[in-house]
Amino acid sequence: MGFEGIGASVRRREDLRFLSGRGTYTDDINRPNQAYAVILRSPHAHARIRGIDTSRARSAPGVIAVFTGADMAAEKIGGLPCGWQVKNKDGTPMAEPPHPVLAVGKVRHVGDPVAVVIAESKAQARDAAERIAVDWEVLPAAATMEAALKPGAPLVHDDVPGNLCYDWHLGDKAAVEAAFAKAHKIARLELTNNRLIPNAMEPRCAVGEYDPATGDYTLWTTSQNPHVIRLLMGAFVLNIPEHKLRVVAPDVGGGFGSKIYHYAEEAIVTWAAGKLKRPVKWTADRTESFMSDAHGRDHVTKAELALDDQGRFLALRVRTLANMGAYLSTFAPCVPTYLYATLLAGVYTTPAIYAEVKAVFTNTVPVDAYRGAGRPEATFLLERLVDIAALEMGMDRVEIRRRNFIPKDAFPYQTPVALQYDSGDYHRTLDEALEASAWATFEQRRAEAARRGKLRGIGISTYIEACGIAPSAVVGSLGARAGLYEVANIRVNPTGSITVFTGTHSHGQGHETTFAQLVADRFGVPMSQVEIVHGDTAKVPFGMGTYGSRSLAVGGSAIVKAADKIIAKAKRIAAHLLEASVDDIEFKDGMFRVAGTDRAKALAEISLAAYVPHNYPIEELEPGLEETAFYDPKNFTFPAGCHICEVEIDPETGEVEVVNFTAVDDVGRVINPMIVEGQVQGGVAQGIGQALLETCVYDEAGQLVSGSMMDYTLPRADDLPDIRVGTAVTMCTHNPLGVKGCGEVGAIGAPPAVIGAVVDALRDYGVRHIDMPATPQKIWRIIQAGRQRLAAE
């Protein structure tokens, strides 16, 4: 056994089952007498349902039942709830139209569920679904925010005027206006943050089961947070009390945010299982994933940065339109507000910031958090604007950043947009990234590339993000309808092995390894003595799940808290067994020792005494050695860092090759460096994907044009470079581990570095900004236009 404590790159214990085909993903679960559900979805972006004739489907071979929105409405099944209420500038609540599980009256996006067919086999259900006749009255669609905001635009929801969900703001408008009035220069930028489709490799799946003998429901689902699904579906949709509803999220094949939300299909299979007294399984095919998984990003923004004559930032003004899609997904309203505008200070001392955000309904799939959630949007706009400010000022891109960094002795640092950063050293991550990327010698590489006929550019991003969400009282005051603490239960078994139940969920992050390292380290026992259990509401007391890079910062802190309770109790048992005062008991390396003596008891001896309490302080202490802890974080955590990207562009084709990518991140204390590097590399890959390849396209009628993996460009192995990752750590000051979070930094930091590099490569062609994705066609056109302009001069 090598070193396996905190800081060791322990190989993952989950891998053996995944590498041998023995993982258990939801679609691998088959229940006795199971039936199969297929959902009929709207082919139209916006249409009224004049009638639905299901008779031919009902009589098709193998069909057990067909249900429509009317059937669910008749049983008073609730709509899908939204978990966050944002308020308008005037204090009134946002528009929150109903989101029926199956459409009632009208459909609002391509893919909106209309009916469900349940049959003996999936093929039979699919065949029968084609026999449902819907009498459509196709309506004009508001397919884009621009279309939705035009006077007289089609209304997505008849009772939401102007398709406006909310009109929100943050910051000091008067201070910003005063600063702009005395600015030496103003950098301006209009940009689109492209809409993305998350595409976790495992399509969503749900299996519902009902036990008529007990009245218990079970839902197996592809979720990042089974307890949240139990709460939302049980309390708001199906009216099943928590003690009669078990939700299991087994192995889950990637989430990236898209598996946070409570989706219609979960409610459909659970409800149908109860009605039919048979297990019901639904598995998305990828086409359904494209038109029913929540999408991400989709902002249109105008931003202005006021500077003094030394290049110092005086004020930032931002106006953003954020697309909500057709309905409010679980966390959608908070993404372009409290996860976005609050990040607009970045790593800079900008004293005055004012942001206005309008959220807009459109006839598209709902938009919600996708890896980074609001922070990539804030970071992209800010870092692009800083590059443009450097151009305006004739300053170096690195120098303008340094000049405006929050200095490392300024923490805790209160930004003008609500957040208080606890720690960081932005010069250090910058310096290390400059060094690792050989920034200083870049011009030689540019010249060498030019000799090969290639345009080479370099880009930089110095980002911060806020994660480890979140203090419950704070988010509650901002409109969250849930607490965002985390829960751990630790059970030291009679013979000393340890079972840890965590409310977070691992769907690629390797918690079973990292958390076991952490617990083994805390108790001074080998990792092999520690088991991590997650993903089942029947096993884990409670939990809020995994998103917002919170698992270690919040869930790990809950584990530490529970472990400390165990150690405190074990000390009292040890004091009794060793006939010493509890104050004299020390715990180190798995041994409870009377200080300064060789009298000691191992953890396993204590646990045996706790469960076989023959010689035990029974008057003072309960038997057993099991503790539960709820940890509510004191603040967000603030990972930050520097990403540097180098690209080469073929001027004849416009194709971009990422030739170098360097990330130096401060993610707080690192438990398992191998896993942290993997998380950052994966995030960077999605960031490069957003910057160069991926975008969701709807046509004017609201048809999803990029609706398959043949049309939506996911990064493939030969699209991506090696991704060099380093860390330069400052500790988080407010959680017991000093950890910050690493799951999203890649997707947050990378896009502006990539686009900065592309713009730098094209600097001779008169371009200041390129919207994502920087496709070959877009770049080729810029080069052609630039050449014509140069020829004319």
Add this chain to the structure above:
Amino acid sequence: MPKVSLTVNGKPVTVEVENRTLLVEMLREQLRLTGTHVGCDTSQCGACVVHVNGASVKSCTILAVQCEGADVLTIEGLASPDGTLHPMQEAFREYHALQCGFCTPGMVMSAIDLVQRNPQGLSDREIREGLEGNLCRCTGYHNIVRAIAAAQLVMHGKAKELPRAAE
């Protein structure tokens, strides 16, 4: 319904299928070999790759009835009966080449075929190009490339043991 007889992971099986049943459906639904995954419906993602007569095939793109008499190897049949992992499996673990694990079975089966078809050895660039047909959304491919580069040394007998990843 037609019957198809074939060998799966070394064992002869005869399965009754519909004409339209895909190989992946037969493996997952009828033989309950759920290690092979379905990630898309357009033959793009490669999560379903298995070996048919020694060559990698997207099992969503071939009918079960086309596999009459074929020798099919899935991820479940890759390790030795005593549990010893194939060098490619071992390399994926050593180099942290998987996160959520969903693309992994297809990725491993493709990688083995890729290496076997290229006894001369593959550069990192060639490995990346050879993985065109397999999508991974978690890793950014960096560690997958490392793993395959290391595994090929063992598979071609150029190294006795898998080179360890840097700490």
